[in-house]
Amino acid sequence: MHFIHHIRHHFFTREFLLFLVVGGVNTFNGTFLSWLYAFLIPNHNVAFNCGYLTSNLIAYYLNSTFIFPEPLSLQRCLKFALSYVPNYIIQNLIVLLFYNFLGYPPILSYLIAAVLGIPVTFLFVKIFAFGRR
Numbered sequence: 001m002h003f004i005h006h007i008r009h010h011f012f013t014r015e016f017l018l019f020l021v022v023g024g025v026n027t028f029n030g031t032f033l034s035w036l037y038a039f040l041i042p043n044h045n046v047a048f049n050c051g052y053l054t055s056n057l058i059a060y061y062l063n064s065t066f067i068f069p070e071p072l073s074l075q076r077c078l079k080f081a082l083s084y085v086p087n088y089i090i091q092n093l094i095v096l097l098f099y100n101f102l103g104y105p106p107i108l109s110y111l112i113a114a115v116l117g118i119p120v121t122f123l124f125v126k127i128f129a130f131g132r133r
Helices: 002-011 014-040 044-067 074-101 106-129
Strands: none
Touching (some): 002 106, 014 044, 014 106, 044 074, 074 106
């Protein structure tokens, strides 16, 4: 019963719903900005990373403004960026497992990775970057 209370406390909240909305906006921004950078930067991998970084700066602003209201700071921005490292690792491991070892189609593997990575990222952003329990 204690476990269920923790799940409700973190995930059945306005914060988590807004985090999902900002995540959707961030996904769009990352894709769109990467596409725009590709017109300026001939290397598409560099363009993608520039779009990813820019969209995460926007996501930090949106999280600080609408989800976890806090003044913007370099320290919190760096913590926010570090909060995405576990998500990156988890998603890569899930894709490795589902695509490479279990033979799932790539798009399904990516979807599973995204869905399973969201709660972990939310907790890291909430607790580590914004200091909310």
